[in-house]
Amino acid sequence: MVEINDLSFGYTRKENLYQQFSIYFKSGQIYGLLGQNGSGKSTLMKIIAGLIYPDSGNCVVDGIDSKERNYNYLHNLYIIPEEFDLPDMTIASYVRIYAPFYDAFSKDQFATYLKEFDISPEEKLHKLSYGNKKKVLLSFGLATNVRVLLLDEPTNGLDIPSKKTLRQLIAAAATPERCFIISTHQVHDLENLLDHLVVISKNKLLLNESISTIAQKISFVPFSSRPAENETLYYEKSFTGHIGIVANKSNEEGKINLEVLFNGIIAQQAKFNQLFKPNN
Amino acid sequence: MKSFSSQIQSFSFHRVISLILEYYHRDKKTLLISAIALYLFLFCSLLLFKRYGESDKENDILQYALQVGCIYLISSILSVHYFCTLRLKPGNISALSLPCNAIERLLSAVIVTMIAFPVAYSLIYVASYFSTLPFFSSYTLRFYNFDPIGIGWISIIGTFIGTPVLFLWGGLFFKRSPWIKTILASILYSGINTAITAAVFYVIDPTWDSFKFLLVPKEAAYQNGEIASIFNSPFYIVWSIVLLTCMLLASYHLLKEKEVK
Missing domain, CATH: 3.40.50.300 (P-loop containing nucleotide triphosphate hydrolases)
Structure with missing residues (x-):
């Protein structure tokens, strides 16, 4: 189109x-x-x-x-x-x-x-x-x-x-x-x-995916304390502690937090590029 | 060329009318207030001319100057601002994304400035003239079909067409102060026209007198129709048509390439 x-x-x-x-x-x-x-x-x-x-x-x-x-x-x-x-x-x-x-x-x-x-x-x-x-x-x-x-x-x-x-x-x-x-x-x-x-x-296309694919590949997990670096793709402080983005292992589509996702993509471009590669 | 043919193929006169209506409704208040102001100005001017004009001849010339002067002034302002929505932020996005072709936009401008405006102006002029009759019943209406200074009325029509063509182009070409800048451009335009005329003159009469005659024409030259014969010569008319066509094409190109930056 x-x-x-x-x-x-x-x-x-x-x-x-x-x-x-x-x-x-x-x-x-x-x-x-x-x-x-x-x-x-x-x-x-x-x-x-x-x-x-x-x-x-x-x-x-x-x-x-x-x-x-x-x-x-x-x-x-x-x-x-x-x-x-x-x-x-x-x-x-x-x-x-x-x-x-x-x-x-x-x-x-x-x-x-x-x-x-x-x-x-x-x-x-x-x-x-x-x-x-x-x-x-x-x-x-x-x-x-x-x-x-x-x-x-x-x-x-x-x-x-x-x-x-x-x-x-x-x-x-x-x-x-x-x-x-x-x-x-x-x-x-x-x-x-x-x-x-x-x-x-x-000049960079950081992400171009359907919401469904995104939800299949990542999930948003709350952490009561600061998670370890290798535990998440990205994390940030939230009102209740921390919220992190992790690879979705279950394949079940969860709710997407667009704000956290956007911040994550901007901060961790390489990690998200790797995750959303066409054959991944 | 491909782009031009695609514009021609999808051309719709209905959209041209829609564009004219859009222009009218957008600027309705300004247009109506201007029409009333013009009527009052013409009415007062005609009264003053009759009251203080020394002779009928002088009165004729004053009426002529009023008509041509007003046409030139108003037509230039109207034309230079016709596409102002394409020039001014933030309205330019809505204006430029309106579904129509550049050629339809240009035609709508041509109709408004070269047909609708002269008609509306003439009606206002006649109305203001008739309003003076209760004061001076012997007042003679002088209209476009007279030529007290001997330029030739075909050239006068040329001016009425040439002014909007030039100022439409100016309104599209110059981003800031387009009216002033177009005036300066028109001086250049007149210079080119004079040069061409002088060249034609020189072919006919290869002496220095021909140039002098053009720069400082003697009154006799107006009286015996020499000036009119130059301005109404086929070469001059053809040249004017070529020049005006080029300016319209340039305006089309500017409309087509206009961007919102």
Whole structure:
């Protein structure tokens, strides 16, 4: 569905954010895109959305190169950026003007999503708070029914009930034809929603595995005291003592602690690389 | 070329209309306030011209200057800001990811700046003219079909088309202060045009007088239509069309290559 081949890109000539970077996002999956600040998550999303062109390599969505950036490329793709600006009009006007650009846009779905977020379609966009504007944009994005939905920090600015609503809406909107790519630092917000985890660091793909595979290979164990170095792949302090990541010997899928996993991958890249090698 | 043909294949006039509506609704308040301000400005100007104009001839020239001046000024501002959402963060992500082709975006700009604006402007001008009638019933409406300074009205239309083409390009090319920078570019553009005209002149009359004539045209030259004959010569018209087409192609390329960085 989304194919990135040998991508090289840098904002300056001296420093390349991506060098020969390749990844494939398939349909029917909800991807979590994790990385530290400045690791290139938003840049990757902009490249997929055709907002930035690669210096070399390419990004292909459904067989169309992002460099084309024509209607055929864009009409099946919607990006909800972290920073956005909405025009000075009512929500109803916004839909009337922008919905015609998306063939599969559903006004009924949009109304339902707005209702779920407790927002009236008669409200004026510029009078809404950042969080409520984001809810409108999320509702619109989901209602476009595009095949590729890119969400950059979607839970930023949302209140706690809205985060739950968003999780429910995304889960309900996910179909085998659609692909959701969600970039976030708030991993707890989307913990039970993701099907696949991608962790990137500048130019490196640190992890690209399904949640199921991850759960089969590792488990999270609480320790009352500090564990020995060879006892875990990674450990860190928790409220009750320590929590460690260990190789899963039972093959039973346990619950994944995304925050600990992310910290572990960043701190112990070699160990996790070894564990998640294709033939391991 | 492949990219251009794919844009043509997926072209939809319906989306062009949607883009125009999107532009109108986004800037509705500014456009309406500007229209009211323009109406008041034209109304006051026409009143002052009639009150203080020494002769009908002088009044004609003032009306002409008002029309051309306003068209140039407003058209340039409108055109240079047409694609401002693509230039300004953070709205540029939503604007640039809107599903449409670069050619559709450009056509929507061409329709707004070269068709809708002159029509709207003419209506406002006529409305402000009629508003002055209760004060001066003998006031003669001078419109585009007159040419008091003898430039030739085909060239005037050329200016009305040339201004948006130039400023649309400027709005896309310059990231900061695009209006000022485009003015400077237009001086260069005029220089090139003058040079070409001078070259044509020189072919016809290879003396120093031809250049002098172009730089400081005598009033008689306007009166007897010599200036009009230059600006309306086939070569000048063809050259203008070529130049404007090149600028439109450059704008298309800039739209196509626009990035969010």
